[in-house]
Amino acid sequence: xxxxxxxxxxxxxxxxxxxxxxxxxxxxxxxxxxxxxxxxxxxxxxxxxxxxxxxxxxxxxxxxxxxxxxxxxxxxxxxxxxxxxxxxxxxxxxxxxxxxxxxxxxxxxxxxxxxxxxxxxxxxxxxxxxxxxxxxxxxxxxxxxxxxxxxxxxxxxxxxxxxxxxxxxxxxxxxxxxxxxxxxxxxxxxxxxxxxxxxxxxxxxxxxxxxxxxxxxxxxxxxxxxxxxxxxxxxxxxxxxxxxxxxxxxxxxxxxxxxxxxxxxxxxxxxxxxxxxxxxxxxxxxxxxxxxxxxxxxxxxxxxxxxxxx
Amino acid sequence: xxxxxxxxxxxxxxxxxxxxxxxxxxxxxxxxxxxxxxxxxxxxxxxxxxxxxxxxxxxxxxxxxxxxxxxxxxxxxxxxxxxxxxxxxxxxxxxxxxxxxxxxxxxxxxxxxxxxxxxxxxxxxxxxxxxxxxxxxxxxxxxxxxxxxxxxxxxxxxxxxxxxxxxxxxxxxxxxxxxxxxxxxxxxxxxxxxxxxxxxxxxxxxxxxxxxxxxxxxxxxxxxxxxxxxxxxxxxxxxxxxxxxxxxxxxxxxxxxxxxxxxxxxxxxxxxxxxxxxxxxxxxxxxxxxxxxxxxxxxxxxxxxxxxxxxxxxxxxxxxxxxxxxxxxxxxxxxxxxxxxxxxxxxxxxxxxxxxxxxxxxxxxxxxxxxxxxxxxxxxxxxxxxxxxxxxxxxxxxxxxxxxxxxxxxxxxxxxxxxxxxxxxxxxxxxxxxxxxxxxxxxxxx
Numbered sequence: 001x002x003x004x005x006x007x008x009x010x011x012x013x014x015x016x017x018x019x020x021x022x023x024x025x026x027x028x029x030x031x032x033x034x035x036x037x038x039x040x041x042x043x044x045x046x047x048x049x050x051x052x053x054x055x056x057x058x059x060x061x062x063x064x065x066x067x068x069x070x071x072x073x074x075x076x077x078x079x080x081x082x083x084x085x086x087x088x089x090x091x092x093x094x095x096x097x098x099x100x101x102x103x104x105x106x107x108x109x110x111x112x113x114x115x116x117x118x119x120x121x122x123x124x125x126x127x128x129x130x131x132x133x134x135x136x137x138x139x140x141x142x143x144x145x146x147x148x149x150x151x152x153x154x155x156x157x158x159x160x161x162x163x164x165x166x167x168x169x170x171x172x173x174x175x176x177x178x179x180x181x182x183x184x185x186x187x188x189x190x191x192x193x194x195x196x197x198x199x200x201x202x203x204x205x206x207x208x209x210x211x212x213x214x215x216x217x218x219x220x221x222x223x224x225x226x227x228x229x230x231x232x233x234x235x236x237x238x239x240x241x242x243x244x245x246x247x248x249x250x251x252x253x254x255x256x257x258x259x260x261x262x263x264x265x266x267x268x269x270x271x272x273x274x275x276x277x278x279x280x281x282x283x284x285x286x287x288x289x290x291x292x293x294x295x296x297x298x299x300x301x302x303x304x305x306x307x308x309x310x
Numbered sequence: 311x312x313x314x315x316x317x318x319x320x321x322x323x324x325x326x327x328x329x330x331x332x333x334x335x336x337x338x339x340x341x342x343x344x345x346x347x348x349x350x351x352x353x354x355x356x357x358x359x360x361x362x363x364x365x366x367x368x369x370x371x372x373x374x375x376x377x378x379x380x381x382x383x384x385x386x387x388x389x390x391x392x393x394x395x396x397x398x399x400x401x402x403x404x405x406x407x408x409x410x411x412x413x414x415x416x417x418x419x420x421x422x423x424x425x426x427x428x429x430x431x432x433x434x435x436x437x438x439x440x441x442x443x444x445x446x447x448x449x450x451x452x453x454x455x456x457x458x459x460x461x462x463x464x465x466x467x468x469x470x471x472x473x474x475x476x477x478x479x480x481x482x483x484x485x486x487x488x489x490x491x492x493x494x495x496x497x498x499x500x501x502x503x504x505x506x507x508x509x510x511x512x513x514x515x516x517x518x519x520x521x522x523x524x525x526x527x528x529x530x531x532x533x534x535x536x537x538x539x540x541x542x543x544x545x546x547x548x549x550x551x552x553x554x555x556x557x558x559x560x561x562x563x564x565x566x567x568x569x570x571x572x573x574x575x576x577x578x579x580x581x582x583x584x585x586x587x588x589x590x591x592x593x594x595x596x597x598x599x600x601x602x603x604x605x606x607x608x609x610x611x612x613x614x615x616x617x618x619x620x621x622x623x624x625x626x627x628x629x630x631x632x633x634x635x636x637x638x639x640x641x642x643x644x645x646x647x648x649x650x651x652x653x654x655x656x657x658x659x660x661x662x663x664x665x666x667x668x669x670x671x672x673x674x675x676x677x678x679x680x681x682x683x684x685x686x687x688x689x690x691x692x693x694x695x696x697x698x699x700x701x702x703x704x705x706x707x708x709x710x711x712x713x714x715x716x717x718x719x720x721x722x723x724x725x726x727x728x729x730x731x732x733x734x735x736x737x738x739x740x741x742x743x744x745x746x747x748x749x750x751x752x753x754x755x756x
Contacts, residue, residue, distance in 0.1 A: 057755040059755070060413045060414070060416075060417055061413070061416075061417070061437065061438055062755070062756065064755065066755070073751075079722075145522075146524075160520040161520060161522075163522075166533075168729070252534070254533055254725065255533060255725065255729065256725060256726065256729055256731065257722070268717075271410045272713075272717055273713055273714075273717055273718065274409075274413065274434075274713070
């Protein structure tokens with residue numbers, strides 16, 4: 001991974017600098033100082049503030065230390081439990097389908113016999129770079145109960161239409177479908193380039209040994225893509241846990257809280273109810289969940305050791 | 311060594327440009343929109359200022375769309391025409407962001423000099439300690455005291471302090487004349503009782519081939535701000551407060567239960583399918599034939615989309631009581647330009663300012679002297695609204711726990727009721743319990 005290489009290069013240079021001069025050089029720190037300053041101002045300090053606020057009743061006007069009260073409140077907050085469940089469901093389906101579908105599409109588009117691969121890749125990748133708000137507006141029209149394309153197709157097939165986003169049973173699946181549409185192109189492009197990096201001679205040797213295309217895919221491609229899969233797993237999991245814009249635009253968390261997510265609850269508590277302290281505690285919990293999942297994936301998913309944690 | 315010097319120089323330059331960027335933002339703010347109390351330009355005016363220094367006031371107004379821009383800019387022009395040494399810098403902010411921006415501005419000391427406040431959120435603004443006592447500022451000889459109906463003055467009074475003029479958002483009974491004709495009803499005769507309203511709704515409801523509601527007979531808000539429909543129904547049932555003077559909810563009063571059951575019966579009778587999302591805008595969008603939940607501010611849009619020929623507005627409905635909300639024009643008591651702010655305020659709250667609010671953004675003007683111009687726009691439409699004004703009601707005494715009531719209690723629980731998850735009584739009881747709990751938490755935190 002590029003960032004991993006930078007990390008290693010950085011370390012090597014530091015070691016060389018230290019060895020050659022006999023003392024720690026200031027230059028590398030000065031080079032990274034501006035970037036670190038920006039990182040500290042916009043990421044690190046807000047993160048620390050959120051942790052501090054999570055132990056208070058901060059509501060913009062007042063702030064009192066309340067210990068673990070916000071965390072205790074979360075345990076009894078049915079809406080937060082619903083949000084947690086929705087977030088997990090959303091993430092599970094979006095991540096799983098994106099990885100599987102992305103790999104399949106990459107494998108198909110990578111075949112020599114497939115004409116128009118570049119065009120298809122571009123088309124599939126476009127949703128990923130479309131603004132989530134714009135994408136949400138598009139899907140809002142697609143799902144519209146009266147003039148939506150989805151209902152038109154369904155009615156054309158002889159079935160009756162539905163108010164997809166206003167039915168508690170279908171609203172979340174609709175958002176999941178949209179999440180898949182938006183993320184699959186990214187997975188496909190990353191898998192595509194990773195597949196191209198697998199040496200041809202491995203497939204050639206397998207063919208000589210009589211391995212079928214399916215066997216080659218499962219015995220060569222998938223194992224050699226494990227670090228890519230791991231990378232995509234972590235990245236898509238993080239972004240899916242943070243899903244917000246779609247929820248805000250398309251359903252507002254409803255109906256009956258069936259589409260509210262942790263990020264949406266954080267927004268509601270912070271900017272609608274002004275319970276900044278409580279919202280901060282939810283943000284800390286979201287951070288902890290993402291961290292735990294990432295660590296689990298690093299422990300069990302990074303068998304090759306290609307990606308370093310530090 | 312050279313490398314180190316270079317690194318130091320580069321770091322210094324980047325940090326300087328970063329800080330300069332922040333500084334530039336501040337400068338811009340000082341001269342522009344978000345400046346608040348730091349925004350005055352203390353320059354000598356060279357024409358007609360009679361010794362006054364030129365000052366720039368900031369005005370924030372909640373809303374979105376051209377009409378609100380026109381109102382804010384128009385108010386600024388009125389002030390500038392009256393006082394050539396006062397400049398007003400208006401900014402219209404969508405409702406969804408407004409309270410958050412105002413809170414941040416108050417915390418950061420950058421709040422505007424003059425601003426609009428949603429009627430029900432006034433107590434929360436008062437708690438910030440930034441709102442001017444407008445009775446004290448304007449004085450007893452201000453002409454507005456005689457010109458603004460008592461009920462409207464009372465609604466913007468909180469803990470015996472009057473905080474400003476309410477630009478009224480009234481909810482008259484409106485109906486679609488063309489749909490009445492289509493359903494065989496007299497387009498000039500609206501229903502006059504609850505029972506008639508239900509009968510009319512039955513005749514007016516249109517269904518598609520799947521049997522789903524295509525046009526609801528009567529607009530019931532089943533999601534979101536469901537409190538608005540419920541309150542209008544409560545007024546029909548003879549109860550006019552969501553809470554008493556101690557802010558204890560009245561939701562379990564028999565009349566409120568009756569009103570909620572009445573609203574729910576539209577859904578149960580298939581006249582308003584909750585899954586079709588009959589929301590605040592459904593009448594405006596042509597998806598409902600009658601409404602008590604469409605603000606008079608929407609009439610400008612309705613004129614364009616449906617046409618005034620197809621719309622009827624009732625005289626005071628049933629007992630003559632309708633729901634009123636609106637935007638209060640407030641002043642920042644910590645403004646560094648208090649004298650200029652008060653002069654500007656007087657212009658904005660004058661008959662001309664109120665007329666402007668009525669002819670641009672569609673607010674019903676609170677001043678009786680401004681009603682003539684308001685009604686003259688279309689007498690058959692705006693006339694009945696002007697008649698409603700003196701008796702119009704709001705939710706009850708201004709409630710500091712309003713956010714807990716709306717976002718924490720009533721919205722979620724009424725949605726549960728409409729979706730058939732709980733019955734009406736249970737839903738209202740759950741709302742009361744949720745409100746109590748949130749109120750206790752808020753009291754404990756404060």
